[in-house]
Amino acid sequence: xxxxxxxxARECVVEQVTRNRTAPAAETVxxxxxxxxxxxxxxxxxxxxxxxxxxxxxxxxxxxxxxxxRLRLIGEVRAGQTYSGDVSAGECVAxxxxxxxxxxxxxxxxxxxxxxxxxxxxxxxAPAAQFINAQGAEAxxxxxxxxxxxxxxxxxxxxxxxxxxxxxxxxxxxRVAILPTGDEVVALDAAPLPYQVRNSNAHALAAQVRGxxxxxxxxxxxxxxxxxxxxLIEQALDCxxxxxxxxxxxxxxxxxxxxxxxxxxxxxxxxxxIQPGQPLVFGRVGRTFxxxxxxxxxxxxxxxxxxxxxxxxxxGGATEPVLPFTLARxxxxxxxxxxxxxxxxxxxxxxxxxxxxxRGSSDxxxxxxxxxxxxADADRDCWEAGxxxxxxxK
Ligand code: AMP
Ligand code: MG
Numbered sequence: 563x564x565x566x567x568x569x570x571a572r573e574c575v576v577e578q579v580t581r582n583r584t585a586p587a588a589e590t591v592x593x594x595x596x597x598x599x600x601x602x603x604x605x606x607x608x609x610x611x612x613x614x615x616x617x618x619x620x621x622x623x624x625x626x627x628x629x630x631x632r633l634r635l636i637g638e639v640r641a642g643q644t645y646s647g648d649v650s651a652g653e654c655v656a657x658x659x660x661x662x663x664x665x666x667x668x669x670x671x672x673x674x675x676x677x678x679x680x681x682x683x684x685x686x687x688a689p690a691a692q693f694i695n696a697q698g699a700e701a702x703x704x705x706x707x708x709x710x711x712x713x714x715x716x717x718x719x720x721x722x723x724x725x726x727x728x729x730x731x732x733x734x735x736x737r738v739a740i741l742p743t744g745d746e747v748v749a750l751d752a753a754p755l756p757y758q759v760r761n762s763n764a765h766a767l768a769a770q771v772r773g774x775x776x777x778x779x780x781x782x783x784x785x786x787x788x789x790x791x792x793x794l795i796e797q798a799l800d801c802x803x804x805x806x807x808x809x810x811x812x813x814x815x816x817x818x819x820x821x822x823x824x825x826x827x828x829x830x831x832x833x834x835x836i837q838p839g840q841p842l843v844f845g846r847v848g849r850t851f852x853x854x855x856x857x858x859x860x861x862x863x864x865x866x867x868x869x870x871x872x873x874x875x876x877x878g879g880a881t882e883p884v885l886p887f888t889l890a891r892x893x894x895x896x897x898x899x900x901x902x903x904x905x906x907x908x909x910x911x912x913x914x915x916x917x918x919x920x921r922g923s924s925d926x927x928x929x930x931x932x933x934x935x936x937x938a939d940a941d942r943d944c945w946e947a948g949x950x951x952x953x954x955x956k
Contacts, residue, residue, distance in 0.1 A: 565833040567940065568868070568903040574830050575844060575869050576883065579851060579876040583802075586733040586879045593722055596714045598775060599732035600879045605708040608725045610698035615663040619693040622654040622676060622683050623667035629688045635681050639664060654683050663694050670694055711881030713775070733879035735777040739798030739850075740767045743784040743791060743809040743818060744857055762926060763807040763855075763862045770866045774874035776803070786815035788824070795821055799850050802877045805870060808857025810841045818854045822847055835940060837902045838923040839865040851877070858923035864905045864935065867954070886955040887937065890915035896938070896945045903940045905954065907932030915953050932956060 566574060588602035617623065624633060633654040639645035641660035649655055649666035657663065657670055670693040677684040701707055707721055714722070714730070722730050742764045748754050749761060761783055768778035779801055784791040786809060798804040809818035810832070819832065827847035832854075834842045838861035843854030853870045855862045872883035893916040898904055907918040907928045917936055920928030937952035938945075945951050 563829055563832045565835065566831045568834060568836050571831055571834040571836075571842070571844070572869060572872065572885075576872055576876065578830055578844075578846070579873045582846070582851075583877055584849070586736060586877070588731045589734055590729040590731050593719060593728055593730065596722065596730050596732060597716065597719055598773075599714050599730075599735075600775060600875075601708055601710050601712045601714060601718070602731040602733045602879065603710050604706050605722060605725060605727060605730070607701040607703055607705045607707055609703045611700040611724070612695050612697060615694050615696050617657045617659055617661050617663055617670045617693060618695055619670050619672045620658050621656075621671045621673040621693070622685070623649055623657040623664050623670055624654045624685065624689075625649060625651060625667060626669040626689065626692070628652060628654075629669070629671065629685045631685055632679075633683050633685065635683050637664075668692070668694070709881075711879055713875075713880060735775060736802040736874060736877035737779055737800070738771045738776040738803045738805060738874055738877075739779045739781055739801040740764050740771070740805050740807075741781045741784055741794055741798060742807045742857075743786060744807075745786045745815070747783045747808070749783075762859055763857065766859070766863055767805055767807065767855075767866060770863070770871065771805070771874055774871045775878040775880070776874040784809075786817060788817045788821055791817050791821040792824055795825060795847070795852075798852075799848050801850055803870070803873055804847075804850050804852040805866070806843075806852065806854045807862045808855075810843050810854040810856055812841070819843060822852065822854070827852070834869075835902050836865075836868075837904045840902070842869070844869065856923075859926045860907070860920075860923040860929050863929060867935075867956075868905065888953050888955060889950045890934075890953045892916070892945050892947055892949050892951050894947050896936070896951065897943060898938045900943045901940055904938040905935040906938065908934045908936035908953065910934040910953055910955070915951065 636653045638656040639661045640658040644662050645664040649664050655664050669689050671689045746758050747761045748758045771778040784794045809816045827845050829845040832843045839856050855865045875883040893914050908915050918932045934956050935954040
């Protein structure tokens, strides 16, 4: 079974899921519920944008050739109205932002750049710009403005509303089963004994799945036993994706891979050169893709973000899953051992980043204090204070 670098593992996930996914069903949702969903069809301009030439400043509609000069004010046009006359030589019309430009005028002079003298307006200088958006300058009627596969964010909501789409067609959310494993894992409302932990992973993963556009399906905790684990995996096989947490290390009671293998699974990799999260299993059983995520909470959360999120997005019909990397300036010297790509809790403040002290992959409080992950490349071991380093936004 191959061990992959971070980059190769991510490429493998994107390629396998893109190649083997089935197109999700489409449904329509009210626009108010569309944010975060993936468009299932193209969106076209229903008319020219703007539909008629519009002023983008408050001022006077003029003939540019008349400026500088003294112009007769013949009327006014405001947003929501239209001016029926023409602007002839030596004339101007008071105009407000968003109002249609009267016939004859070809520029708007900002009110701040004019003087007023009874029925006359003085324009001391020719306008530096036209301050008119011509009909169709933003989009032409019939033009495709959004392609299917695009995630609907706030700007896409604005666009859908402006072209009159009250109920866009979106892809159905992929169903993502979440199967925590571990004899030590107890429910949230249990009083854990000192050697037990509450099932935080399932809840964190459910939130991550929802954020990625999926519909989480929570399964009960599987004990560290082959038969019971296999039975619970079988319950997940009508979902598009299965996320297991725990049970993928080399310990005597880590039975996840064995359980998957006994169901005829194919494995694409079971180890990635990253930290946290080296043991990490990706494969497919029947038509269900699966990730065996390491159980330590920081490992589970991080490996979801850098691998499983892309699978959820692709299964939901997204065209190009992106990892929101950016560069930030380290506030202190940072060292690590080469060989692994590390994703460590960090605080991003403006364009500065500082590592958050942590006690390793079990340290949930440190993960919660972080607002970003610092990404230490596998082939570099030292960054000085002030150096740029990669950061993954949280
Ligand atoms: P494992 O990957 O199964 O060796 O698990 C590693 C550690 O992760 C365990 O010792 C637990 O402390 C922790 N862990 C495993 N599953 C969960 C879970 N569902 N919620 C919170 N912590 C977990
Ligand atoms: Mg375990």
